[in-house]
Amino acid sequence: MHSNRLHLYAFVIVLCQVVYWPVNAGVVNPDISAIGQVYGTYTNDSLTETHDKFALSLGETEINLDAALNPYFKGAFVLAIEGDGGIEVEEAYASMVRGLPLNLALKAGKYRLNFGKLNQVHPHAYPFLRTPRVLAPDVAKLLPGEESFNDIAVEASTLIPVFGSWAITPSADFLEGRSYHPEESAIAHAWLAHVSNTFSIDPAAFDIGGSFTQGINNVAANTKTTVLGFDAKAKMIGSPVYAMTFGSEYLYKFAEIAEIAGGISHADRYGFYAYINNQLFTRYNVGILYEQYQNPDDNSVIDRSIKPFVGFAVLEESTLLRASYEYFLAGNAQKTSTIEVQLLFSMGPHKAHQF
Amino acid sequence: MKSIFRSSLTAAIVFLLTGSTMSNAAVRIVAALPDLGSIASYIGADNVEVTSIAKANSNPHTVEVFPSYMAKVSQAAIYLKSGLGLDQWSDAIIDGSRNNKIRIIDCSNGVAVLEKPVKVDASMGDVHPFGNPHYWLDPRNGIIIGQNILEALKSVDAVNASLYESNYAKFKTECESKFSAWQTEMTPLEGRKIISYHSSWAYFANAFQLSIIEHIEPFPGIPPTGNHLARLVNLIKKENVAFILQEPYFPDDAPKFLNRQTSIKAFKYAPSCSDANAPSYLNHFDEIISSLSTVAGDK
Numbered sequence: 001m002h003s004n005r006l007h008l009y010a011f012v013i014v015l016c017q018v019v020y021w022p023v024n025a026g027v028v029n030p031d032i033s034a035i036g037q038v039y040g041t042y043t044n045d046s047l048t049e050t051h052d053k054f055a056l057s058l059g060e061t062e063i064n065l066d067a068a069l070n071p072y073f074k075g076a077f078v079l080a081i082e083g084d085g086g087i088e089v090e091e092a093y094a095s096m097v098r099g100l101p102l103n104l105a106l107k108a109g110k111y112r113l114n115f116g117k118l119n120q121v122h123p124h125a126y127p128f129l130r131t132p133r134v135l136a137p138d139v140a141k142l143l144p145g146e147e148s149f150n151d152i153a154v155e156a157s158t159l160i161p162v163f164g165s166w167a168i169t170p171s172a173d174f175l176e177g178r179s180y181h182p183e184e185s186a187i188a189h190a191w192l193a194h195v196s197n198t199f200s201i202d203p204a205a206f207d208i209g210g211s212f213t214q215g216i217n218n219v220a221a222n223t224k225t226t227v228l229g230f231d232a233k234a235k236m237i238g239s240p241v242y243a244m245t246f247g248s249e250y251l252y253k254f255a256e257i258a259e260i261a262g263g264i265s266h267a268d269r270y271g272f273y274a275y276i277n278n279q280l281f282t283r284y285n286v287g288i289l290y291e292q293y294q295n296p297d298d299n300s301v302i303d304r305s306i307k308p309f310v311g312f313a314v315l316e317e318s319t320l321l322r323a324s325y326e327y328f329l330a331g332n333a334q335k336t337s338t339i340e341v342q343l344l345f346s347m348g349p350h351k352a353h354q355f
Numbered sequence: 356m357k358s359i360f361r362s363s364l365t366a367a368i369v370f371l372l373t374g375s376t377m378s379n380a381a382v383r384i385v386a387a388l389p390d391l392g393s394i395a396s397y398i399g400a401d402n403v404e405v406t407s408i409a410k411a412n413s414n415p416h417t418v419e420v421f422p423s424y425m426a427k428v429s430q431a432a433i434y435l436k437s438g439l440g441l442d443q444w445s446d447a448i449i450d451g452s453r454n455n456k457i458r459i460i461d462c463s464n465g466v467a468v469l470e471k472p473v474k475v476d477a478s479m480g481d482v483h484p485f486g487n488p489h490y491w492l493d494p495r496n497g498i499i500i501g502q503n504i505l506e507a508l509k510s511v512d513a514v515n516a517s518l519y520e521s522n523y524a525k526f527k528t529e530c531e532s533k534f535s536a537w538q539t540e541m542t543p544l545e546g547r548k549i550i551s552y553h554s555s556w557a558y559f560a561n562a563f564q565l566s567i568i569e570h571i572e573p574f575p576g577i578p579p580t581g582n583h584l585a586r587l588v589n590l591i592k593k594e595n596v597a598f599i600l601q602e603p604y605f606p607d608d609a610p611k612f613l614n615r616q617t618s619i620k621a622f623k624y625a626p627s628c629s630d631a632n633a634p635s636y637l638n639h640f641d642e643i644i645s646s647l648s649t650v651a652g653d654k
Binding site for chain 2 (some may be wrong): 352
């Protein structure tokens with residue numbers, strides 16, 4: 001009898017919590033932001049439909065929703081609306097940011113993977129226009145994926161303070177693996193590991209890291225792709241109104257390719273980019289980006305690109321006007337020039353800037 | 356040989372996981388601003404180890420989140436937030452630190468907030484929805500900040516509560532006596548009309564009876580336009596504006612233009628003290644007030 005009463009009390013307590021939860025959940029709205037981009041492009045690249053003409057286009061529109069789910073979990077959604085109206089869930093994940101031992105954090109869902117430095121960051125937050133060719137899976141074809149290295153995955157990471165300002169952040173991701181073989185319906189899992197070392201020597205901050213990922217590029221043939229990456233970033237704060245940032249990543253891809261005639265061949269390629277960005281009075285930036293990589297169709301051909309860029313926050317960071325000129329050299333043969341102007345506008349809360 | 360290797364490896368892992376280079380006795384405090392850190396150093400004295408995130412002469416609204424800050428916070432017992440929406444970057448640092456045990460103190464608790472807007476949207480500029488967040492620039496609010504820090508210290512280190520109580524009482528007395536001296540020093544400027552670049556100086560002006568009649572920014576966080584500067588030129592002449600208060604992280608063009616047109620002086624001060632050491636917070640007021648009092652002669 002006594003035990004029944006205890007069960008009843010317990011049931012009432014649980015029921016109260018169930019009723020209480022949605023009442024609170026409705027009160028707290030997530031942070032919502034919308035980011036729009038308008039491009040004006042002029043190129044003499046004859047492979048482009050609009051070559052030798054000034055073309056206006058609407059770039060990807062991004063809708064971000066994020067909020068704390070409770071004191072331990074956070075959730076985020078990033079919806080990407082293409083210029084032609086197609087909507088894609090670019091990211092949808094929950095992360096457990098506290099409550100675990102050994103400084104562990106967990107993340108699960110679909111997200112831009114923690115490979116190198118820039119892949120996790122959305123291109124509108126780069127100091128220059130567009131994703132570097134080396135990191136764009138549909139251009140240099142060094143990273144798996146389509147527009148970015150993005151997959152459904154589970155990640156565990158930790159933060160290890162060493163001494164002074166030096167901290168090591170290792171992370172490991174278990175991937176669904178579809179980014180390696182987007183054309184196939186069969187599933188073959190993949191994995192990713194990343195480690196970053198961050199430290200400050202006043203007035204500069206540094207981040208040096210390494211990444212390793214491996215997955216199956218052809219499930220039927222069980223052929224593997226492995227990508228190694230090294231990244232470095234440094235920021236020097238010269239004065240209250242001037243800062244200089246240097247960033248670079250080097251990628252090396254080892255790929256096994258199943259030949260139609262049978263057998264497996266190897267295609268190993270490298271690529272790297274490096275940029276310098278100068279930030280003045282928080283409203284202005286000017287810099288240069290250099291890229292070099294082995295052509296995905298012919299390893300003996302080296303593609304190079306040099307891209308000076310400028311940016312100007314019209315009033316403050318919610319309205320940016322940016323421009324770049326790219327000189328692209330495809331294996332010393334095809335030379336193209338592209339001038340791009342971008343208006344980037346964002347509404348919603350101003351989030352903290354991550355290093 | 357194997358066992359030496361194994362024990363060295365174990366020691367290295369323990370070292371990495373515990374960050375054993377930090378001194379163990381001190382209560383580790385990370386402060387969003389050096390001002391909050393300085394007051395914590397005063398009250399905690401030798402029992403605390405304080406670091407601050409924002410630099411004195413950098414804009415506290417836009418601090419970039421470095422992982423090294425997260426490493427500091429991961430080992431801290433107390434995080435002192437500035438609050439009122441100023442240091443939203445603090446949340447990213449705290450989350451990134453994965454510190455489950457940290458006590459997060461909003462130092463604005465108990466402060467009489469100025470310029471609390473009724474309605475906020477982006478057309479009004481970077482207005483803080485909870486009111487003006489630069490409250491530490493009124494020394495009387497320093498005492499309230501001290502009270503918040505005292506409570507936090509007592510809760511994490513109850514053994515030394517009486518020491519913290521006595522240091523807080525000392526800080527309060529010194530702050531009150533200095534405030535009275537500063538008020539006397541600033542008396543000749545009482546009621547004078549001034550212009551500030553950003554709205555950082557509202558609490559300072561309120562404490563020392565200065566009247567901020569305009570800002571160089573037409574809206575908070577929005578750079579000045581030609582029309583706005585022309586209006587300021589007329590206003591300075593008409594209202595006999597005493598001087599301009601400017602933060603070091605804003606460009607000099609507009610104050611220099613106003614100086615050329617009206618001969619008005621601009622005083623450039625960081626809105627935060629130089630570091631998180633104990634005397635810093637009060638010294639900062641000493642420096643500003645002794646420099647501003649020279650204007651009295653120009654009246």
